[in-house]
Amino acid sequence: MKTKINSKSGFSLLEVIVTLFIIGLALILYQAALGKAKLIQYAKNQEIALRVANNKMEELRAGGYAALPSSGSFSDPQLNSLPNSSASITITDYNADTKQVIITIEWQELTGSALKNISLATLITKMGGL
Numbered sequence: 273m274k275t276k277i278n279s280k281s282g283f284s285l286l287e288v289i290v291t292l293f294i295i296g297l298a299l300i301l302y303q304a305a306l307g308k309a310k311l312i313q314y315a316k317n318q319e320i321a322l323r324v325a326n327n328k329m330e331e332l333r334a335g336g337y338a339a340l341p342s343s344g345s346f347s348d349p350q351l352n353s354l355p356n357s358s359a360s361i362t363i364t365d366y367n368a369d370t371k372q373v374i375i376t377i378e379w380q381e382l383t384g385s386a387l388k389n390i391s392l393a394t395l396i397t398k399m400g401g402l
Contacts, residue, residue, distance in 0.1 A: 314388070320350055321379060321388075324359060325391075325392045326392065328346060329375055329394060337397060343361055343364075344360065346361055354377075354379040355381065358377075358378050360375070366395055369397050371397075372395055373393065373396055375393075
């Protein structure tokens, strides 16, 4: 005697495959969005670092050759927005009438990751900035 299989109990193979496809697609989209979020945060941090460096460079240019400080670190309120950040100025003699100024901003995106940095350089002469 044949037994009749009840088609209304459980899930069909097609339903399981479609469900797995939808879950897989959702996971792929989530991972892509997560990667974009990290990229957006890196771009924001880079923009903040560039703004801090540019502001400091303009401040040094406006002060002129005679007002240049010695090399070392400096602070800026915007640096608080960058994770584990530091800012430094390196001033060296380029020639008798010119000094080279390099401003470097460093920060760390994630704990344990490599340091990121940007540097701006210019020459400032006794006659004015270049």
